[in-house]
Amino acid sequence: xxxxxxxxxxxxxxxxxxxxxxxxxxxxxxxxxxxxxxxxxxxxxxxxxxxxxxxxxxxxxxxxxxxxxxxxxxxxxxxxxxxxxxxxxxxxxxxxxxxxxxxxxxxxxxxxxxxxxxxxxxxxxxxxxxxxxxxxxxxxxxxxxxxxxxxxxxxxxxxxxxxxxxxxxxxxxxxxxxxxxxxxxxxxxxxxxxxxxxxxxxxxxxxxxxxxxxxxxxxxxxxxxxxxxxxxxxxxxxxxxxxxxxxxxxxxxxxxxxxxxxxxxxxxxxxxxxxxxxxxxxxxxxxxxxxxxxxxxxxxxxxxxxxxxxxxxxxxxxxxxxxxxxxxxxxxxxxxxxxxxxxxxxxxxxxxxxxxxxxxxxxxxxxxxxxxxxxxxxxxxxxxxxxxxxxxxxxxxxxxxxxxxxxxxxxxxxxxxxxxxxxxxxxxxxxxxxxxxxxxxxxxxxxxxxxxxxxxxxxxxxxxxxxxxxxxxxxxxxxxxxxxxxxxxxxxxxxxxxxxxxxxxxxxxxxxxxxxxxxxxxxxxxxxxxxxxxxxxxxxxxxx
Amino acid sequence: xxxxxxxxxxxxxxxxxxxxxxxxxxxxxxxxxxxxxxxxxxxxxxxxxxxxxxxxxxxxxxxxxxxxxxxxxxxxxxxxxxxxxxxxxxxxxxxxxxxxxxxxxxxxxxxxxxxxxxxxxxxxxxxxxxxxxxxxxxxxxxxxxxxxxxxxxxxxxxxxxxxxxxxxxxxxxxxxxxxxxxxxxxxxxxxxxxxxxxxxxxxxxxxxxxxxxxxxxxxxxxxxxxxxxxxxxxxxxxxxxxxx
Numbered sequence: 001x002x003x004x005x006x007x008x009x010x011x012x013x014x015x016x017x018x019x020x021x022x023x024x025x026x027x028x029x030x031x032x033x034x035x036x037x038x039x040x041x042x043x044x045x046x047x048x049x050x051x052x053x054x055x056x057x058x059x060x061x062x063x064x065x066x067x068x069x070x071x072x073x074x075x076x077x078x079x080x081x082x083x084x085x086x087x088x089x090x091x092x093x094x095x096x097x098x099x100x101x102x103x104x105x106x107x108x109x110x111x112x113x114x115x116x117x118x119x120x121x122x123x124x125x126x127x128x129x130x131x132x133x134x135x136x137x138x139x140x141x142x143x144x145x146x147x148x149x150x151x152x153x154x155x156x157x158x159x160x161x162x163x164x165x166x167x168x169x170x171x172x173x174x175x176x177x178x179x180x181x182x183x184x185x186x187x188x189x190x191x192x193x194x195x196x197x198x199x200x201x202x203x204x205x206x207x208x209x210x211x212x213x214x215x216x217x218x219x220x221x222x223x224x225x226x227x228x229x230x231x232x233x234x235x236x237x238x239x240x241x242x243x244x245x246x247x248x249x250x251x252x253x254x255x256x257x258x259x260x261x262x263x264x265x266x267x268x269x270x271x272x273x274x275x276x277x278x279x280x281x282x283x284x285x286x287x288x289x290x291x292x293x294x295x296x297x298x299x300x301x302x303x304x305x306x307x308x309x310x311x312x313x314x315x316x317x318x319x320x321x322x323x324x325x326x327x328x329x330x331x332x333x334x335x336x337x338x339x340x341x342x343x344x345x346x347x348x349x350x351x352x353x354x355x356x357x358x359x360x361x362x363x364x365x366x367x368x369x370x371x372x373x374x375x376x377x378x379x380x381x382x383x384x385x386x387x388x389x390x391x392x393x394x395x396x397x398x399x400x401x402x403x404x405x406x407x408x409x410x411x412x413x414x415x416x417x418x419x420x421x422x423x424x425x426x427x428x429x430x431x432x433x434x435x436x437x438x439x440x441x442x443x444x445x446x447x448x449x450x451x452x453x454x455x456x457x458x459x460x461x462x463x464x465x466x467x468x469x470x471x472x473x474x475x476x477x478x479x480x481x482x483x484x485x486x487x488x489x490x491x492x493x494x495x496x497x498x499x500x501x502x503x504x505x506x507x508x509x510x511x512x513x514x515x516x517x518x519x520x521x522x523x524x525x526x527x528x529x530x531x532x533x534x535x536x537x538x539x540x541x542x543x544x
Numbered sequence: 545x546x547x548x549x550x551x552x553x554x555x556x557x558x559x560x561x562x563x564x565x566x567x568x569x570x571x572x573x574x575x576x577x578x579x580x581x582x583x584x585x586x587x588x589x590x591x592x593x594x595x596x597x598x599x600x601x602x603x604x605x606x607x608x609x610x611x612x613x614x615x616x617x618x619x620x621x622x623x624x625x626x627x628x629x630x631x632x633x634x635x636x637x638x639x640x641x642x643x644x645x646x647x648x649x650x651x652x653x654x655x656x657x658x659x660x661x662x663x664x665x666x667x668x669x670x671x672x673x674x675x676x677x678x679x680x681x682x683x684x685x686x687x688x689x690x691x692x693x694x695x696x697x698x699x700x701x702x703x704x705x706x707x708x709x710x711x712x713x714x715x716x717x718x719x720x721x722x723x724x725x726x727x728x729x730x731x732x733x734x735x736x737x738x739x740x741x742x743x744x745x746x747x748x749x750x751x752x753x754x755x756x757x758x759x760x761x762x763x764x765x766x767x768x769x770x771x772x773x774x775x776x777x778x779x780x781x782x783x784x785x786x787x788x
Contacts, residue, residue, distance in 0.1 A: 023593065093585040115588040118596075119655035127648065163675075166643045196679045196763065198641060231638035262636070 006032045009055040013038035014045040016064040042067035061092030067299035075301040085139035203234045218242045267302040281474030283318035316360040356395035363402035390426040462493035574630045581623040610663035644682045646708040653689045672708040678715040688754045692719045692783045699723035718784040725774035726781045763788035
């Protein structure tokens with residue numbers, strides 16, 4: 001048996017080319033492996049891994065029609081089908097290791113670029129297996145959750161300054177972080193950084209600050225890291241956490257936009273971007289991001305109905321701010337929803353949400369008949385006892401608004417504000433539909449940005465003021481006060497810099513919108529009239 | 545209080561609409577280079593399998609195989625280089641600094657070019673301490689070594705030697721051959737590139753790339769660099785890259 005040191009290790013080979021599969025099998029056999037399975041697709045590989053445990057997986061990146069090698073790896077990791085000591089090798093002709101790796105969230109143990117020679121595989125495998133042998137007791141200890149022992153073993157390995165001491169330092173710091181021993185983690189990261197400015201240690205140190213609640217320092221450091229190395233995805237991820245904690249929605253969106261530009265295939269980041277953009281009222285960015293989650297999510301473990309519905313939802317919202325752009329997405333959104341409708345496994349409440357959004361999309365295209373049909377289906381489901389969550393209620397209001405059923409929408413909103421008066425999370429969701437936010441958080445955000453806008457206006461920084469007001473308007477599209485603030489700023493700018501047709505049009509369209517929605521008893525009514533007067537005297541002055 | 549960088553939304557929209565109407569030629573080129581590189585990769589794979597299945601029976605056949613292998617490898621590595629330069633220019637070249645064993649890096653590149661050097665009957669040796677570890681991007685430095693090896697395979701007579709040693713806190717990786725050496729103008733071009741940036745353009749694409757990769761590696765004030773020379777332990781051309 002000693003001739004076959006690897007005879008008790010199970011090997012799985014996944015490649016869609018028959019010839020490459022047999023070449024790899026032969027190489028494995030020559031190296032001393034005896035249990036070798038091979039499959040032609042990602043799906044087959046996954047089901048093999050569910051049935052058997054493999055110590056070593058050699059997988060091609062491109063596996064033809066179905067899921068690719070990276071998606072397989074992600075799915076295996078998510079479903080915990082890989083042990084820490086298992087070796088996953090990704091082979092590919094697609095691109096260089098760095099490019100592919102930075103594009104995804106999980107890393108294989110090795111990445112080999114095709115064409116690979118027999119010797120390359122031999123060498124790399126022996127190296128990985130040597131490491132596995134040395135580290136086996138550590139991996140076992142990690143798997144048993146025996147933290148004290150893991151720390152002792154790692155410390156010993158580092159003390160001996162072994163070949164894997166750098167890997168062990170990285171692992172040890174992660175264990176400290178998991179155990180919330182932040183001081184120890186910090187000390188370790190700093191000692192690594194004394195030797196060399198390595199990304200993982202820099203990000204680690206920033207994460208320590210993050211865990212300690214020092215978000216501002218964390219953001220500063222992480223920004224420095226991404227500036228020096230724009231492809232350091234882990235830094236973007238930590239930055240996302242820090243900016244969310246600081247509730248800095250604008251920078252959060254910007255950071256995520258940067259991150260997905262570098263790594264478009266990471267579905268997790270696309271979803272976070274889309275959610276953030278939707279919260280910020282930036283439906284266009286949200287629609288693009290959700291569309292990518294659908295595109296890259298095919299065959300992956302991320303292929304969820306929720307992303308599909310959210311895509312259509314973003315398109316419906318986009319109709320509010322930019323109908324022309326929304327039209328470009330309409331067909332696709334309706335198709336996505338129709339596909340969902342055919343799937344039996346979709347949860348009933350998601351199905352209702354999907355029908356409501358489809359109804360909105362038809363109504364916004366002017367097909368009232370189809371919109372009403374869908375509303376009737378929803379009404380039937382609700383009468384038959386389907387649970388109605390806040391999200392569904394909001395989509396009912398949106399559907400009423402899309403069908404221009406303003407009175408019903410208004411009444412429903414009033415009831416909702418009353419019913420959910422003690423539920424801040426629900427109120428925050430209702431805020432964008434109201435003429436003025438009612439949630440504590442919504443009021444706070446509004447006041448904060450609005451103040452910045454007013455300060456800028458007073459300082460006669462009209463361009464800056466306009467941008468602040470446009471930002472609030474995106475978040476609270478039905479808040480009349482902000483629209484008037486924006487109009488006032490534009491008028492101020494024209495008084496200063498001269499009249500421009502574009503600005504005049506912008507003011508007129510704001511007035512148009514306000515006129516439709518304002519009531520004569522509104523406390524903004526007087527101001528509205530004054531502003532209209534100011535604009536007309538400005539423009540008539542020009543003509544005279 | 546007033547931060548213009550917070551407000552790029554409008555600018556971005558404008559950029560989007562203007563760029564979508566124009567054809568970005570460098571992008572088209574890059575994506576077709578990517579395709580070509582993949583096709584060539586398949587071709588090289590088949591070639592290795594073919595040589596393994598039917599070993600060359602005479603000298604003439606061996607020469608044909610080695611020419612095929614050499615030319616295909618050369619184009620393949622050149623295309624990878626083109627792509628990397630494109631990414632470099634777009635500031636999209638990922639850079640992963642980590643501790644690596646130099647011997648492992650060498651071994652990887654020797655194995656990658658195993659068939660090429662065998663068919664050319666050139667002996668490829670490694671002169672490096674097995675325990676020598678250094679900080680660099682393994683993939684990028686690996687590619688530089690790979691390119692130099694392919695070049696050396698053309699000019700070496702019988703031997704190529706990969707050497708690594710540490711001198712003045714710099715890792716010096718040298719690739720030596722027993723060929724006729726580099727022409728003076730190339731050595732000068734690389735030397736001049738120290739003072740004059742424009743001079744890099746007159747040197748080969750490969751050297752331009754190697755120089756940029758070397759420059760990526762920094763530690764405090766010191767940066768990496770490349771140099772060409774003639775002589776070395778084998779008396780031919782010497783390519784050296786130094787990394788802080």
